[in-house]
Every structure is written in structure tokens, then in C-alpha cells.
Amino acid sequence: MSANKNFDAIVIGAGIVGASSALALTNAGLRVLVLDRGAVASGTTGAGEGNILVSDKEPGPELTLALRSRDLWFELREDVGDSFELEAKGGVVVSRGDDRQLQEFADKQRFAGVDVRVVGDEELHELEPHLTRGVNSGILYPQDAQCQPMLAAAQFLKIVRQRGGEVRTSANVTNIFSAMGKVTGIETSVGKFSTPIVVNATGTWAGDIAKLAGTFLPIAPRKGFILVTAPMPQIINHKVYDSDYVANVASGEADLQTSTVVEGTRSGTILIGASRERIGFDGSMNIDVLRRLAAQATSLFPILRDVQLLRAYRGFRPYAPDHLPVIGEDSLISGLWHSAGHEGAGIGLAPGSARLIADQIIGAEPFMDPTPFSPGRFQAGAA
Amino acid sequence: MIQPNKSLTFTFNGESFGAIPGQTIAAALLQAERTTLRTTRFNDEPRSIFCGIGICWDCVVTVNGVSNQRSCLIEVSDGMVVKS
Amino acid sequence: MIAIIGAGPAGLAAAVTAAKKGEKVILIDSSTRLGGQYWRHLPSNWKQKRLPYFAEAQELFDQVLSSPLITWYSNAHVWQAEKKNEIFYLYVVKNGVEEVITAQKVILATGAYDRSLPFPGWTGPGVMTPGAAQAMLKTHGVLVGKKIVIAGTGPFLLPVATGLASAGAEIVALLEANKQWRWVFNVHGLLLNPSKIREGVYYLKKLRSLGISIQYGSTVTSFEAGIATIGKKEIACDVVAVGWGFVPELSLAGILGAKLSVQKDGTVVVDVDRNQETSIQGLFAAGESTGIGGSVLAIAEGEIAAGKGNRVTRWRAQVFAKGLQRVYPVSSGWLSSLNSEVTLCRCEEVKVSDIQSAIDELGAQDGRSAKLLTRAGMGLCQGRVCGRNVSEVVACHLSREVPDRERIASASRPLAGPISLGELGDGLGKKF
Numbered sequence: 001m002s003a004n005k006n007f008d009a010i011v012i013g014a015g016i017v018g019a020s021s022a023l024a025l026t027n028a029g030l031r032v033l034v035l036d037r038g039a040v041a042s043g044t045t046g047a048g049e050g051n052i053l054v055s056d057k058e059p060g061p062e063l064t065l066a067l068r069s070r071d072l073w074f075e076l077r078e079d080v081g082d083s084f085e086l087e088a089k090g091g092v093v094v095s096r097g098d099d100r101q102l103q104e105f106a107d108k109q110r111f112a113g114v115d116v117r118v119v120g121d122e123e124l125h126e127l128e129p130h131l132t133r134g135v136n137s138g139i140l141y142p143q144d145a146q147c148q149p150m151l152a153a154a155q156f157l158k159i160v161r162q163r164g165g166e167v168r169t170s171a172n173v174t175n176i177f178s179a180m181g182k183v184t185g186i187e188t189s190v191g192k193f194s195t196p197i198v199v200n201a202t203g204t205w206a207g208d209i210a211k212l213a214g215t216f217l218p219i220a221p222r223k224g225f226i227l228v229t230a231p232m233p234q235i236i237n238h239k240v241y242d243s244d245y246v247a248n249v250a251s252g253e254a255d256l257q258t259s260t261v262v263e264g265t266r267s268g269t270i271l272i273g274a275s276r277e278r279i280g281f282d283g284s285m286n287i288d289v290l291r292r293l294a295a296q297a298t299s300l301f302p303i304l305r306d307v308q309l310l311r312a313y314r315g316f317r318p319y320a321p322d323h324l325p326v327i328g329e330d331s332l333i334s335g336l337w338h339s340a341g342h343e344g345a346g347i348g349l350a351p352g353s354a355r356l357i358a359d360q361i362i363g364a365e366p367f368m369d370p371t372p373f374s375p376g377r378f379q380a381g382a383a
Numbered sequence: 384m385i386q387p388n389k390s391l392t393f394t395f396n397g398e399s400f401g402a403i404p405g406q407t408i409a410a411a412l413l414q415a416e417r418t419t420l421r422t423t424r425f426n427d428e429p430r431s432i433f434c435g436i437g438i439c440w441d442c443v444v445t446v447n448g449v450s451n452q453r454s455c456l457i458e459v460s461d462g463m464v465v466k467s
Numbered sequence: 468m469i470a471i472i473g474a475g476p477a478g479l480a481a482a483v484t485a486a487k488k489g490e491k492v493i494l495i496d497s498s499t500r501l502g503g504q505y506w507r508h509l510p511s512n513w514k515q516k517r518l519p520y521f522a523e524a525q526e527l528f529d530q531v532l533s534s535p536l537i538t539w540y541s542n543a544h545v546w547q548a549e550k551k552n553e554i555f556y557l558y559v560v561k562n563g564v565e566e567v568i569t570a571q572k573v574i575l576a577t578g579a580y581d582r583s584l585p586f587p588g589w590t591g592p593g594v595m596t597p598g599a600a601q602a603m604l605k606t607h608g609v610l611v612g613k614k615i616v617i618a619g620t621g622p623f624l625l626p627v628a629t630g631l632a633s634a635g636a637e638i639v640a641l642l643e644a645n646k647q648w649r650w651v652f653n654v655h656g657l658l659l660n661p662s663k664i665r666e667g668v669y670y671l672k673k674l675r676s677l678g679i680s681i682q683y684g685s686t687v688t689s690f691e692a693g694i695a696t697i698g699k700k701e702i703a704c705d706v707v708a709v710g711w712g713f714v715p716e717l718s719l720a721g722i723l724g725a726k727l728s729v730q731k732d733g734t735v736v737v738d739v740d741r742n743q744e745t746s747i748q749g750l751f752a753a754g755e756s757t758g759i760g761g762s763v764l765a766i767a768e769g770e771i772a773a774g775k776g777n778r779v780t781r782w783r784a785q786v787f788a789k790g791l792q793r794v795y796p797v798s799s800g801w802l803s804s805l806n807s808e809v810t811l812c813r814c815e816e817v818k819v820s821d822i823q824s825a826i827d828e829l830g831a832q833d834g835r836s837a838k839l840l841t842r843a844g845m846g847l848c849q850g851r852v853c854g855r856n857v858s859e860v861v862a863c864h865l866s867r868e869v870p871d872r873e874r875i876a877s878a879s880r881p882l883a884g885p886i887s888l889g890e891l892g893d894g895l896g897k898k899f
Contacts, residue, residue, distance in 0.1 A: 014830075039836035040829065046839050150839045154829035169832055229888065230451045230847055231424060267815075267842060268424060272888075287547055287558065295892035305889030306449040311849060311881050403607070410607035418592035425816045431592030432611075433813070433852075435599025436504055437497070438580045438716075440847035441590075441813055451847065455602070458499075 018201035047315025059112035069352030084152035091144030183335030206340035231268030331376030402459035470570035475503020477754025478576030480769030579755035588690035612706030653790025721879030743772035760788035814846020
């Protein structure tokens with residue numbers, strides 16, 4: 001192969017997962033090239049709310065990753081600068097009916113190290129003065145945070161470039177070369193590059209990239225809608241969830257499910273999200289989903305009734321069959337690393353995932369056992 | 384120019400104004416030479432009507448407590464409370 | 468049933484023609500009055516003006532109001548639409564309730580709005596589009612200022628100037644950015660449309676009688692504290708009305724999936740065949756959304772879209788409209804002289820320099836990524852005012868042309884009109 005350039009590592013995907021990986025590898029001393037077939041943050045990252053959540057995760061490997069990631073986000077702000085609207089606004093999960101389940105869930109989370117506070121009627125309405133009086137208890141998760149994910153990805157990549165890396169956008173990957181089961185390089189629409197390490201951070205499209213390399217990854221798209229309102233003075237202080245959101249995230253049913261997350265942003269718009277559908281890459285607007293999201297949000301916050309809907313957008317969230325992200329080295333091709341399938345949690349989990357990969361690549365002790373995320377769990381017998 | 388009776392009254396930022404039935408908020412305020420309808424949320428710049436036909440949303444005001452209403456389209460009704 | 472969206476010249480003509488053929492029509496319009504932007508709110512004394520096209524307007528109004536087959540659904544706007552199993556579903560907001568209107572055939576007559584270009588001072592009170600000055604005068608008898616500068620390009624500046632001057636404003640300058648000799652590009656259009664010559668002569672005479680002369684080849688370069696800068700001259704005025712032609716309103720066409728295309732001058736239009744049908748079967752378009760062409764063309768297109776119209780009239784008017792594009796081009800000069808401190812997106816207060824640093828520092832490389840990183844075009848107007856300008860600034864900064872797909876993308880948006888969360892969440896009210 002006649003490569004015109006050599007890199008220590010090549011990251012495919014300039015979304016938040018790719019950008020975080022590139023920054024972690026750059027900071028670990030590697031010379032990194034980042035490739036994207038489109039522009040920076042033009043895929044799932046550009047269609048996300050910027051959730052950095054611990055509140056919706058059950059105790060287990062994903063929560064461990066989420067807790068570490070959440071701290072890393074704030075460390076990244078030290079490293080990169082306060083340029084991506086990172087805010088530790090906190091989450092409030094409310095329940096309209098029996099909240100015993102909610103409390104049990106919270107107790108388990110507390111045991112796993114999550115900062116959890118049960119709030120009663122009075123305090124709840126102090127935290128969120130516009131919340132419907134029909135809700136009288138909730139759980140506060142002070143660690144939940146938010147960022148502007150497109151800015152974060154772009155800022156991370158800016159630092160990568162400043163520290164010697166390269167970013168090539170509008171660069172389509174056409175082949176991934178390997179010899180003797182080891183990655184050797186990559187062919188793209190903008191040329192060939194040689195490298196011993198490729199990081200597949202292509203989210204919903206990670207399965208296609210795996211296929212190019214001659215391996216296998218079962219990542220499927222899940223459609224999510226977000227409603228964006230006209231800008232308002234701040235009326236909602238936290239991320240406020242209806243508790244069935246948590247139940248939905250953990251669910252495996254394929255039909256449409258909606259539940260609400262309502263939150264304000266620094267720009268003044270209010271985001272209403274969390275509809276989830278698993279119906280492939282159908283890009284059409286489902287107006288009924290928008291109606292249901294609006295109804296749920298206004299029943300939680302009646303003040304939103306008079307607020308104009310500004311736009312609605314949809315994004316495809318990548319997910320794996322067991323709803324755990326795929327983070328680690330391919331079991332068939334060494335040097336090929338995957339970081340994909342984060343479902344709706346890619347923004348929040350990106351820095352932790354990046355660190356997990358970087359630690360293993362440079363031979364450092366990873367901060368947690370990476371086995372549960374291993375791509376190998378889907379690859380047995382796939383060759 | 385035709386000047387029918389300003390039989391309607393409304394307030395804008397607490398001040399009282401008259402309007403002809405059918406007149407929009409922006410038209411009534413402009414007629415009273417009140418050109419600044421609001422200030423912007425980031426840089427606090429004054430804004431007035433721009434497109435005049437509901438496209439640009441630059442003339443938005445709060446009408447009876449509802450924010451982001453286009454003053455160039457909404458007709459004045461008696462007793463309306465308008466704020467920047 | 469045929470649903471017609473927009474009650475301007477094209478929509479009115481389509482409604483009347485369809486009703487004459489015995490078809491049931493619902494004519495949906497966001498205003499409380501008929502006429503669209505062009506014919507809306509004619510002053511009560513309009514009949515005294517011997518302009519033939521105003522008589523035509525009144526005739527159409529009368530027919531729409533008297534036809535038992537036409538339901539005029541006023542004060543209602545379509546915010547969303549879809550086509551399922553050969554039926555169009557138009558989701559309409561009227562009086563705070565969302566309703567659905569179903570139709571086998573839809574004619575889009577959604578018109579156009581003024582195109583604006585940024586310049587220092589253009590966000591402040593006093594700067595507006597000629598359309599705004601016109602609407603304020605015609606609708607409410609309100610003069611937007613006492614001393615007015617009118618600038619930009621296109622024949623629309625003339626009726627605005629005569630209208631404002633007749634109502635008592637002092638037109639301190641009327642600036643046409645293009646030179647008069649460019650009419651050589653439309654001699655054939657004039658010969659095919661003698662009424663246009665009469666119309667032009669009418670306005671020129673009128674301007675002369677009002678003591679207004681047109682300055683060709685110049686424009687306003689800034690406006691601050693009551694002073695408009697025109698080249699090296701400074702003129703005191705309280706209003707600057709600037710318009711650079713028109714932008715077709717294509718949100719619904721885009722939502723329904725109709726093929727959009729880009730004209731030579733960068734204007735995005737909806738593609739139609741000889742029957743005015745778009746790429747979506749049963750979806751027709753007429754008037755400015757198929758290309759800026761004025762009311763004569765809009766009426767002809769509306770009639771053809773409804774199934775019976777004069778194709779020769781349409782052809783003549785099309786030739787004239789194409790010629791006009793060459794007489795009144797918008798030079799890309801505004802880009803090279805653009806100050807980086809000028810606000811580009813009025814809603815989100817994004818400056819030219821913000822776009823430039825999104826490209827230089829954050830790796831934005833097309834309009835979409837520049838918008839996502841700066842929020843340009845993501846505010847209340849959803850890029851209707853700045854969308855095209857942002858794309859052109861991005862392309863200019865990257866020394867390339869705006870790709871057609873990007874122009875089309877910035878003419879499209881997910882919502883065709885506003886709806887509140889309460890209206891949306893309440894679900895559908897009564898059905899048609």
C-alpha cells in the first residue's frame with residue numbers, strides 16, 4: 001500500500017465520541033487523524049440535547065462509565081476551556097403516581113455512588129416553581145449536567161489540531177486494510193493513510209465501517225425526536241423527567257414509546273425530548289409523536305402551553321442489542337477499536353469511553369473493567 | 384390620509400395608546416412614533432418592525448402574558464396589555 | 468376537494484377557476500383579508516386609480532366571496548402537512564385549535580417575501596423592507612417615517628416610493644442599484660407584455676410629478692443615528708427601506724417532499740411541470756413559489772393549476788419575469804464589502820465574524836455546520852431572513868460557490884408555521 005501519510009491513530013467519525021477519542025489519544029501523546037464523511041458533529045451529535053446523565057442509569061457497568069464520564073466532562077472544561085456551555089444544572093425525576101419504584105431505583109443508585117436526594121412537595125416546587133401541582137415528590141440528581149454537543153465536538157477537535165493532530169472532513173472511508181489480522185491503514189476519498197490503530201466512532205454507521213474492515217458489529221438506529229421552543233427567559237431550572245422515561249430507556253420493546261424530558265438551555269430555548277422509536281432509518285416526521293411530546297411537556301409544566309414550538313428535529317441514536325455501548329478492540333482484527341452504540345447517552349458517555357480506549361491503547365490500567373463493553377460479545381462465530 | 388377614530392386603547396410597557404379597530408400593535412405604536420418594540424436578549428439592541436408581514440419575527444412582543452407574538456400581525460383589542 | 472394555500476393573486480385565481488369547473492375548494496390563508504401580500508388591504512380609494520390589475524383583484528375577491536363552492540378559511544395557517552395513501556393532510560391552526568383538512572389535490576400559492584442583505588445598522592429601528600413600509604401604509608394608513616430612503620433593486624421599489632410619497636412622506640432618495648441600460652436584457656419581455664410598458668411609464672410619470680428622481684447604480688451602505696450613507700454622501704432620514712427582490716416561501720413544498728431547484732440567480736423555487744404540478748402527484752404550485760414573476764404570471768399559473776388557464780399568457784409573463792432577473796440582478800459585491808462586525812442573523816444576533824471563526828477555528832465547512840455551531844438561522848424566523856445570506860457568507864469565506872443542495876436545504880424547514888405547545892398537545896379539533 002502506498003500511503004501518503006502516517007498517523008499513530010486514525011479516528012473515523014467527528015461526532016462527540018470521535019472528537020473525545022481523538023482528544024484523549026492526542027493527550028496520551030499520539031499523532032491522530034480524524035476523518036468524517038460529512039462535517040464536524042453533522043450526524044447524531046448534531047441532533048442531540050447534550051445530556052450528561054447519571055440519573056437514568058441502573059447500577060452496573062454503564063453507570064460506572066457514566067459517573068467517570070461526568071467527572072471527565074468537567075476536567076475537559078479545564079483542559080479545553082469554557083467553550084461548550086457545560087452546565088451542572090442537575091436533574092429532577094418526578095412521578096405522578098406511586099413513587100415507590102422510583103425511590104427503590106434511587107436507593108440502588110445511591111448505593112452505587114450516585115448523589116441522590118429525595119425532595120418533598122415544598123422543596124420540589126421551590127426547585128421548579130412552574131412544575132404542575134399534580135406532582136408532589138421527586139428525586140434530585142445534582143450530578144446531571146448538560147453541554148452544547150456540537151460546540152463540544154468542534155472545540156475538542158480544535159484542540160486536537162492545535163496539539164498536532166489533523167481533521168479531514170468530507171472524507172469518505174472506502175476501505176480499511178489489515179494484514180495478518182492487524183490494521184495497517186485506511187483508504188479514503190481524500191487519499192490513503194497508514195496507521196496501526198483505527199478507532200471506529202461512527203455511531204449509527206459503525207456497523208458499516210466494521211463491515212469494511214471485514215468484521216461485524218450489530219449497531220442499529222433508533223429514532224428520537226426533540227422539540228425546540230422559541231427562546232424564553234429561564235423558567236425551567238433543571239432537566240425534569242417524567243419517571244416513565246427511566247422505564248423506557250431500559251425497555252426493549254420496538255414500538256413507539258414516549259416520555260418526557262423538559263429542560264431549558266443557555267440560549268433560552270426549551271428542549272423537550274425522549275421519544276424513542278426503533279423503526280430503522282425512516283426520516284419522516286411523525287406528527288403524532290410531536291403531539292404526544294407536547295401534551296406530556298405541557299401537563300408537567302402548564303406554563304409551556306403558550307410557548308411556541310420553533311422546530312422539531314430527529315436524530316438516529318445508535319444502539320446495540322443488549323443496550324450497552326460497544327467500547328473496545330475488535331476481537332477479530334487487532335488495532336481496530338470501536339466506540340459506538342451509546343444510544344441516547346453518547347454525549348454523556350463520550351469522555352469516559354474515550355479514556356477507556358486510550359488507556360488500553362497506551363497500556364495503562366483502565367479505570368474500570370472494560371469487558372462488559374467488549375465488541376467480542378457480538379463477534380463470537382461471526383467470522 | 385384616512386384617520387378614523389382610535390376607539391381602542393391598550394398599554395405598551397405600562398403606557399396607554401390608542402388604536403383604530405383592525406390596526407395591528409406595531410402599526411398603532413409606529414403611528415405614535417414608538418419605534419423601539421423590544422430589545423434583544425443577548426446584546427440588548429433596540430428592534431422595530433422589519434418585514435412587516437410576519438416573516439422575520441423581529442417585532443415580537445408579549446401580549447397579555449404570551450411571549451413571542453408578532454406585533455405586525457396581531458390586531459389590537461381593547462384593554463390589551465403589551466410588553467417588550 | 469381541492470385545498471388552496473394562500474389567498475394572493477395565484478390562490479384566488481386558482482380558487483375561482485376550480486369553482487367554475489364545479490369543484491369544491493377550501494382556500495386557506497393566514498390573513499383576515501383576501502389578497503395576499505400584493506393585493507391585501509387595498510386603500511379604499513383604489514378604484515379611482517385606473518390601473519387595470521386592481522379591477523381584476525376586486526373581481527376575484529367578489530367571485531371568491533360569492534361562490535358557494537369556495538370556503539374561505541381565513542386567519543388560519545398550515546403548520547405541517549403530509550401525504551398518506553394519495554390523500555393530503557394539512558394541519559391547520561385556527562383560533563388556537565389545531566385541525567386537519569384533507570384534500571385529494573393541493574395547490575400551493577404561498578407567495579414570497581422581501582429579500583434582505585445585511586449592512587451596518589440594518590438591525591436598528593428605522594431600517595425595514597419596502598414590503599414593511601408598504602404593508603404599514605396600505606393596511607393601517609400608517610406612514611413609517613417622514614423622511615425615507617428607498618433602496619435595493621427591482622421594479623417593486625417604484626410603487627413603494629409613489630405610495631409613500633403620495634401619502635405625505637418625503638422620499639429623500641430613491642436608489643436603484645442596477646443601471647437603467649440593463650433593460651436591454653428585457654426588450655423581448657416588454658414587447659410581449661405591452662401592459663408592462665404602460666405600468667412602467669405610469670410610475671415614472673408619477674414619480675416625476677411627485678418630484679422624485681431615481682438614482683441608478685447606488686445603494687445605502689450604512690444607517691446610523693438618523694444618517695444614511697450612500698456612497699460618499701450622507702443623508703438625514705428616519706427610515707431606510709431596502710429590498711433586494713424576493714424570496715419564495717417554500718416550507719410546505721419542502722415538507723411535502725416536492726422537488727425544489729435553484730435558479731441561475733440562486734433563488735430556490737419549487738419545480739412544476741406544464742400543468743403546474745410538482746414532483747408530488749396531486750400537489751400543484753402557482754405564483755411566486757415557482758419563481759418570482761408578479762401577479763399576471765401568478766394568476767395565469769393559478770388558473771392552469773386549477774385546470775383551465777391560458778398557457779400563452781403564462782409564457783409571455785414568464786419571458787418577462789426571466790428578463791427581469793437579468794435587469795435587476797443582486798451583485799455578489801455585498802459579500803466582498805461586508806464588515807465582519809455586521810449582524811448576519813438578526814434573531815440569534817450572530818455576526819459575520821462569528822461565522823468566520825466557526826469556519827476558521829471550529830472546522831465548519833458548509834452552511835449547515837456553520838449554523839449549528841453559531842445558531843445562525845436557528846432563531847424565531849428559522850432562517851427565512853438570513854438563511855441564504857449565511858450560506859453565501861460561508862461559501863465566500865471558503866472561496867467557493869454555494870452548492871445547490873445547501874440552497875435547497877436552507878429554503879426548507881421542518882415547520883411551515885408557528886404552533887404553541889398547548890395547541891399541539893391538545894391534539895386535533897374538528898375535521899374537514
